[in-house]
Amino acid sequence: MPAARIEFSKGLQDFIQEWKDKPGNLIMILHRVQQEFSYIPREAAERLAEELSMPLAKIYGVITFYHLFKTTKPGKHRIAVCMGTACYLKGGQTLLEECEDILGIKGHEVTDDGLFSIDAVRCVGCCGLAPVLMVGNDVYGKLTKEQVPEIIAKYRG
Amino acid sequence: MAYKHFILVCGGTGCESSKADDIYKELISQAEAQGVKDDVQVVKTGCFGFCEKGPIVKVLPAESFYVEVKPSDAKEIIAEQIVKGREVTRLLYKDDKQKDRIKVEDIQFYQKQFRIVLRNCGIINPENIDEYIARDGYAALEKVLSSMKPNDVIAELKKSGLRGRGGAGFPTWRKWEFSRGPQADQKYVVCNADEGDPGAYMDRSTVEGDPHSVIEAMAICGYTIGASKGFVYIRAEYPLAIERLKIAIAQAKDYGLLGDNILGTGFSFDLEIRLGAGAFVCGEETALLKSIEGSRGMPIPRPPFPAIKGLWGKPTVINNVETWANIPVIITKGGDWFAKIGTETSKGTKVFALTGKVNNSGLVEVPMGTTLREIIYDIGGGIRGGKKFKGAQTGGPSGGIITEEFLDLPIDYESLTGLGSMMGSGGLIVMDEDDCVVDVSKFYMEFCVDESCGKCAPCRIGTNQMHSILERITKGTGTMEDLDKLEKIGHAMKRAALCGLGQTAPNPTLSTIRRFRDEYLEHIVDKKCRAGKCKDLVVFSIDKDKCIGCGLCARKCPVNCITGDKTQKYTINAEACIKCGECFKVCKFGAVLKN
Ligand SMILES: Cc1cc2nc3c(=O)[nH]c(=O)nc-3n(C[C@H](O)[C@H](O)[C@H](O)COP(=O)(O)O)c2cc1C
Ligand code: FES
Numbered sequence: 001m002p003a004a005r006i007e008f009s010k011g012l013q014d015f016i017q018e019w020k021d022k023p024g025n026l027i028m029i030l031h032r033v034q035q036e037f038s039y040i041p042r043e044a045a046e047r048l049a050e051e052l053s054m055p056l057a058k059i060y061g062v063i064t065f066y067h068l069f070k071t072t073k074p075g076k077h078r079i080a081v082c083m084g085t086a087c088y089l090k091g092g093q094t095l096l097e098e099c100e101d102i103l104g105i106k107g108h109e110v111t112d113d114g115l116f117s118i119d120a121v122r123c124v125g126c127c128g129l130a131p132v133l134m135v136g137n138d139v140y141g142k143l144t145k146e147q148v149p150e151i152i153a154k155y156r157g
Numbered sequence: 158m159a160y161k162h163f164i165l166v167c168g169g170t171g172c173e174s175s176k177a178d179d180i181y182k183e184l185i186s187q188a189e190a191q192g193v194k195d196d197v198q199v200v201k202t203g204c205f206g207f208c209e210k211g212p213i214v215k216v217l218p219a220e221s222f223y224v225e226v227k228p229s230d231a232k233e234i235i236a237e238q239i240v241k242g243r244e245v246t247r248l249l250y251k252d253d254k255q256k257d258r259i260k261v262e263d264i265q266f267y268q269k270q271f272r273i274v275l276r277n278c279g280i281i282n283p284e285n286i287d288e289y290i291a292r293d294g295y296a297a298l299e300k301v302l303s304s305m306k307p308n309d310v311i312a313e314l315k316k317s318g319l320r321g322r323g324g325a326g327f328p329t330w331r332k333w334e335f336s337r338g339p340q341a342d343q344k345y346v347v348c349n350a351d352e353g354d355p356g357a358y359m360d361r362s363t364v365e366g367d368p369h370s371v372i373e374a375m376a377i378c379g380y381t382i383g384a385s386k387g388f389v390y391i392r393a394e395y396p397l398a399i400e401r402l403k404i405a406i407a408q409a410k411d412y413g414l415l416g417d418n419i420l421g422t423g424f425s426f427d428l429e430i431r432l433g434a435g436a437f438v439c440g441e442e443t444a445l446l447k448s449i450e451g452s453r454g455m456p457i458p459r460p461p462f463p464a465i466k467g468l469w470g471k472p473t474v475i476n477n478v479e480t481w482a483n484i485p486v487i488i489t490k491g492g493d494w495f496a497k498i499g500t501e502t503s504k505g506t507k508v509f510a511l512t513g514k515v516n517n518s519g520l521v522e523v524p525m526g527t528t529l530r531e532i533i534y535d536i537g538g539g540i541r542g543g544k545k546f547k548g549a550q551t552g553g554p555s556g557g558i559i560t561e562e563f564l565d566l567p568i569d570y571e572s573l574t575g576l577g578s579m580m581g582s583g584g585l586i587v588m589d590e591d592d593c594v595v596d597v598s599k600f601y602m603e604f605c606v607d608e609s610c611g612k613c614a615p616c617r618i619g620t621n622q623m624h625s626i627l628e629r630i631t632k633g634t635g636t637m638e639d640l641d642k643l644e645k646i647g648h649a650m651k652r653a654a655l656c657g658l659g660q661t662a663p664n665p666t667l668s669t670i671r672r673f674r675d676e677y678l679e680h681i682v683d684k685k686c687r688a689g690k691c692k693d694l695v696v697f698s699i700d701k702d703k704c705i706g707c708g709l710c711a712r713k714c715p716v717n718c719i720t721g722d723k724t725q726k727y728t729i730n731a732e733a734c735i736k737c738g739e740c741f742k743v744c745k746f747g748a749v750l751k752n
Contacts, residue, residue: 023469024431024451031393031432065453065610066434068393084355085553085586086512088600122437122604123355125395126171127510128208128518137396139174 006043012036016051026054026062030069039070075110075117077155079135084123086130091145095133096120098148115156162197162239163217167279169204169362170397172212176228177201180212183231193239203366205279206520207266210250215261215279222261223248252538265538266517269531271498273506274482275522278366283401286408289369295414297488298373301380302422305488307337310381316492318504319484323349323440323477324552324581325657326503326570329484335464336382336472344384345468346375346426347449347475350391350398351433353440354553355604357584359508360478362520364391364398367482368405372428374484376415378474379426386427388468390445393432402430437554437608441656442475444610455612456656477582479508499525503569507580513549513587514541530564533587544589548672552581554601554608555661557668558594577668579661593690594669594676599627605662616659619650623666630677631691633684640677644670689751692736696752699740701726703748710740710749 008016015032019025029052033044040063049056063069081087081096096107099118103111110117126132129141133151140151166172166181181201188194205213210224214234221244223234230248237243252265261267272278281288289295301310314330321327336344348371352360364371375387391399406428409415417425431449438444439454446468448454467473483505487495496504503525509532512518516538523532529549533539540546548558551568557578566572570580588597602624611617626643629635647663654660670677679685686694699710699719706723718734721727729740729749741749 024449026451027434027448028432031434061453062451066436068435085550085584085600086356086518089513089586089588089592089597121394122435123357123394125352125358125361126174126208127356127358127512128171128211128520129174130512130518139170141171141174 006041006047008044008047009036016048020052026052026059027066030059030063034069037073039073042071073110073114074119075115077116077135079116079118079133079152080121080124081118082122082124082126082130082132082134083120084127084130086127087123087132090130092120092131094145095131095143095148098145099133099152102149102152116152160196160198162219164197164199164234164239165202165215165217165279166199167203167205167211167213168201168283169208169211169278169365170358170395171204171208173397175212177212179228180214180226180231183228184214184235187231187235188239191235191240193235197235197239200282201284202280203278203283204275204362204520206270206275206362206522207264207517208519209517213279214248216244219244220261221245222250222259222264224250266519266521266536269527269535270522271506271524272522273486273495273498274363274370274479274508275366275520276486277370278362278520281367283366283368284404286369286405286412289367293489294369294485295373297485298376298414299420300488301377302420302424307381307383310377310488311337313488313492314484317487317495318492318499319480319487319495320503320570321477322479322483322507322582324555324579326580329476329480332464332474332476333378333381335462336384336474339465339472341472343386343469343471344382345471345473346378346382346384346387347446347463347468347473348375348387348389348391348478348481349440349442349445349475350389350395350478351440351445352392352395352478352582353437353608354555354582354584356512356553356586357510357582359510359520359583361392361395361398363478363482363508364395365401368398368402369409370482370485371402371478372405372409372415374481375428376419376426377484377488378476380424382472382474384472384474385425386429388429388431388449390431390433390439390449393434399430399432406430436610437604438610438656438658441658444656445475446473453610455610456658458655479583500567500569502571507568507583509583509585511537511585511587513585514544514589514592515539515587516541525569526567528565528567529559532585533564537587540587540589544591547588547590547592548594550578550586550588550597550665551584552579552661552664553584553586554604555579555657555664556581556584557664558588558597558672560672577664577671579664591688591690593631593686593688594673595627595631595680595686596688596690598666598669599624599631601665602627602662605658609658609662613653613655613659615650615653616655616662619646619654619659620662622646623650623663627666630680631686632693633680633691635681637681640670640681643667685752687752689738689741695736695738696731697729697734697736697738697740698731698750699727699729700748700750703746705746705748707746709743709745713739713743715739 214223319329444454444456463473508522605620704726711719718730
């Protein structure tokens with residue numbers, strides 16, 4: 001018996017319908033799937049393969065090529081430490097290490113309680129505020145290492 | 158109803174992340190609460206450029222330029238300036254020399270700038286098409302559609318001398334001419350807003366601050382080459398820019414400036430947004446087109462060039478955001494006007510994202526031919542903390558370092574290439590004596606290792622090889638032979654790699670070896686890093702003559718490897734030291750020594 005199909009919200013289904021026949025739609029649809037699940041679960045990729053009549057291998061080829069697509073579930077709060085050049089020169093590495101120390105995980109890992117994950121990213125476009133760190137969509141700039149514990153504590157709530 | 162005052166709040170990403178949105182809302186609610194909402198209009202604009210001092214608020218017509226504003230300042234701005242007509246002196250920008258109030262045009266940061274691309278950034282509300290139109294927006298499109306033939310447009314571009322701002326500097330008119338020639342059932346116009354150079358944000362700010370300038374230019378191109386469809390390929394990491402672009406496209410459609418039968422002329426042109434997904438190589442044009450097609454973004458060999466055989470095999474003009482933003486001005490003011498600005502070979506202006514160790518980080522637009530010294534010292538306010546300038550990197554991971562002796566060279570495409578660097582898209586990163594050139598080269602090479610798409614061997618293997626050698630050198634285990642190897646591999650990659658990524662990846666390393674060979678030798682032979690960045694080569698110690706025994710370093714040390722007392726002074730146990738540098742940073746007496 002086939003496994004139960006993964007649920008797609010109405011919004012996601014509508015989005016797929018809207019894009020289904022447009023050429024070059026895959027990346028846009030994957031973005032929308034990731035918005036829904038915070039990553040791209042295997043079952044979702046399988047369902048897409050079916051609905052778009054596209055080989056699963058092609059879908060995985062695209063997912064694994066692009067850094068932004070994730071195949072594992074990230075933490076509830078995603079910490080992105082900027083390691084673009086401007087931030088690197090002004091101490092991005094120190095911020096990254098401080099986050100790793102506080103949470104006891106390395107880049108690309110998730111804390112046991114599923115609350116946090118850390119990623120080193122390349123330039124979030126606020127280089128004037130270097131060094132920069134983001135938690136979810138919140139940007140924190142001109143940081144020193146000393147400010148990191150307080151920022152992380154805000155999201156523990 | 159006419160407003161007496163206008164308050165412009167910077168809504169660029171930088172300022173937005175420092176609570177500009179809260180300031181904006183607070184100003185509106187304060188205006189209401191204090192009963193002056195009919196006297197003042199609060200507008201959220203694009204980036205002012207002066208990101209170092211953000212969030213920025215400007216009040217017109219008084220021309221008050223407030224910096225580092227907080228939401229809690231809104232009440233006072235309304236109460237003092239709008240109600241009582243007095244400036245809030247404490248928030249005004251002051252520079253070191255002139256302690257008094259300075260007018261915006263007297264601010265050093267803005268003095269040498271000349272704004273074409275950023276003409277509307279920080280002036281109009283980018284979410285309101287009427288404000289763009291009020292500043293001559295869409296006049297160029299109207300002029301083109303009503304009175305110019307495709308040939309005339311190309312002739313005007315040719316006169317202007319405009320060259321691509323995405324890095325390579327290819328003459329824009331020629332690209333358009335290539336695509337206009339062939340007959341095809343479909344042609345495409347593409348905007349490259351992928352902005353992959355880490356440490357650059359010119360294109361982001363342009364799209365956020367003035368999205369219509371790009372839309373208008375793309376429609377002009379559509380008319381010129383005979384395309385009815387365009388795509389803006391933009392980094393998914395830029396949510397605010399994407400949002401503003403969506404709003405702008407919808408408004409342009411509403412006004413009949415996009416879509417079917419534009420301005421009743423029978424010309425139709427439609428625009429769609431496509432998102433990138435975090436791959437630097439997708440900034441390269443052939444890879445970008447593959448990505449729009451929904452595939453892995455792997456470059457393909459050129460020729461054929463996209464202008465002849467591009468998206469889905471059709472003739473495609475692809476230009477960079479900044480290139481596009483210049484075009485409406487060239488059409489309205491004329492190619493001759495534009496060609497008067499700049500140098501012999503490079504016309505117009507260039508926008509730079511000035512970052513790193515300068516006092517005033519920010520977005521600057523200067524005429525081509527301006528010197529680096531003017532940009533770094535006059536506009537950027539010099540090096541932070543009185544440190545010594547070491548070099549400036551242009552062209553990001555594809556570029557090279559420019560040293561002190563070339564600070565007075567007028568910059569244009571040719572002069573930068575001549576120095577072993579390149580114009581690049583506009584990232585300008587300033588380094589000081591605390592930055593290690595080997596470490597920075599390793600940083601860029603690591604970036605290229607991550608971003609190499611893996612299709613061609615010279616890039617896939619070459620970047621890895623160069624990276625591991627650089628890593629060895631920073632760890633003190635490099636040899637003289639390694640230095641030769643770096644150069645050999647680098648030159649081989651430049652010749653053999655498939656696309657620009659691999660061909661240019663060796664540049665930062667080769668250019669630093671050329672300009673700072675002595676520092677490489679120091680790492681290899683003396684096992685020393687003079688900047689103190691390469692941790693394996695740094696030893697911290699305490700100068701007993703200078704140490705006053707305060708013990709601050711010992712308290713700060715995260716691994717408790719500093720011991721001593723007031724009488725004996727302090728010592729560092731080098732074995733246990735993790736070289737975090739905290740002791741060096743906190744000592745007020747210069748008693749902690751590096752190396
Ligand atoms: C590795 C690589 C990355 C690039 N990244 C960008 C980029 O982020 N933005 C851009 O506009 N052009 C980028 N380019 C240049 C484009 O390939 C292309 O030259 C440009 O989009 C053409 O537009 P222009 O003529 O207006 O400059 C890149 C090129 C290479 C080789
Ligand atoms: S380098 Fe960190 S935001 Fe650009």
